[in-house]
Amino acid sequence: xxxxxxLQCLKELESNPNIEFxxxxxxxxxxxxSEEMLRFNQEDILEMGEVKLSDDDMEYFKFASISISWKSxxxxxGIILKGGFVFNGITDAMLFPIDYxxxxxxxxxxxxxxxxxxxxxxxxxxxDDSMRGCFITEAGDFPPPIAFCxxxxxxxxxxxxxxxxxxxxxxxxxxFKGWQYFYMDIVKEIPNLDEVLDDMRVAVKTLPLLxxxxxxxxxxxxxxxxxxxxx
Numbered sequence: 001x002x003x004x005x006x007l008q009c010l011k012e013l014e015s016n017p018n019i020e021f022x023x024x025x026x027x028x029x030x031x032x033x034s035e036e037m038l039r040f041n042q043e044d045i046l047e048m049g050e051v052k053l054s055d056d057d058m059e060y061f062k063f064a065s066i067s068i069s070w071k072s073x074x075x076x077x078g079i080i081l082k083g084g085f086v087f088n089g090i091t092d093a094m095l096f097p098i099d100y101x102x103x104x105x106x107x108x109x110x111x112x113x114x115x116x117x118x119x120x121x122x123x124x125x126x127x128d129d130s131m132r133g134c135f136i137t138e139a140g141d142f143p144p145p146i147a148f149c150x151x152x153x154x155x156x157x158x159x160x161x162x163x164x165x166x167x168x169x170x171x172x173x174x175x176f177k178g179w180q181y182f183y184m185d186i187v188k189e190i191p192n193l194d195e196v197l198d199d200m201r202v203a204v205k206t207l208p209l210l211x212x213x214x215x216x217x218x219x220x221x222x223x224x225x226x227x228x229x230x231x
Contacts, residue, residue, distance in 0.1 A: 002059060002167055006066075009171035013070055018210055022069040022084075022126065051094055053142040060167065064089035068175070069124035072210050081206040083176035084124040093120040093135055094142075101134070104149055107157040107189055117149060117156065120163070121170065127177055128152065133166055148180045153192045157184055174211075176203055182219050186226045193230070200226065 013019050069084035101117040113136050121133035130152030136145040143163035149156035159166065161183065173179035178199030190196055204223045207216045 002164075002171075003062070005168060005171045006063070009174055010068070012211070013068075013174060016210070018073045019070050020073055022071065022124070051137075051139060051142050051144070053090075057090075057142050060163075061090045063087040067124060069127060070174075072206055074209050075202075075206055079202050079205065081176055081202055081210065082127045083174055083179075084127055085170060085175040086122050086124055086129070088118075088120050088122075090120070093118045094137060101149060101151060101156065103154045104151055104156045105154055105191075107155055107187060113147070113158070114156070117147060119149070120146075121166070123175070123177060131177070131180075133170075133180070135163070148184060150192075153190075153195070155191050157190075159184060176207070178203055181226075182222045186229070188230065197226070197230070 013021075064087055067084075067086045070082065072081040075081065096118070097115075098118070100119070101114045104114045104117070106112055106114070116137045117134040118137050119132040119134045122129050123131045130150060132149045132151065134147045134149050134156065135143065136147055136158065138144045145158060146161075146163050146166055147156045147158045159180070161169075169179070169183060173182075178196070181196055181200050182203075186193075186196060200219075200223045204216065204220045207214075207219060
């Protein structure tokens with residue numbers, strides 16, 4: 001269950017002596033919604049958004065109250081790894097349009113989907129809350145396709161994995177800044193590409209020191225591949 005993965009992620013962060021929580025950004029309890037409230041929102045989404053959610057999908061709605069912000073105590077000034085996650089409510093993400101992504105450009109120029117983007121996950125304020133996981137809203141079964149948006153640099157890209165995988169990877173990576181870059185196609189057309197590469201560099205440099213019991217070889221391999229590709 002995704003809740004168990006979240007709790008394991010939180011446990012590993014809390015037990016790490018090299019992690020500092022930013023307390024005013026931290027809310028650790030899951031939302032305690034009643035079954036009736038969950039059912040109401042499930043029906044509301046179906047009626048208003050023509051999106052069908054299963055009973056299992058409603059587990060993700062309980063993350064709406066979570067806001068975690070952390071930073072590494074390792075590293076030199078300017079290369080300190082930070083991370084965290086803030087979740088939007090599923091009803092807000094699925095039903096209510098916002099103009100936050102109006103200026104964002106699709107890295108794949110074949111289709112503009114900016115008006116369909118609704119964020120479900122972002123980094124905390126103070127880390128980079130313009131970096132967001134987004135639904136590409138459409139009628140049908142939940143979940144719709146997803147995208148990663150760097151609204152601060154005005155770009156987004158459709159991801160080749162689904163919302164369930166995204167949430168699993170988020171907790172496996174502790175929500176460190178730029179974790180999505182290791183699971184997408186990095187191309188030269190990305191605006192401010194040097195910042196993307198720098199986020200990846202800081203991550204591969206710091207993660208093995210911060211979480212020495214975990215295998216980060218995939219991240220190092222992906223970073224090396226991207227650097228070679230950009231030459």
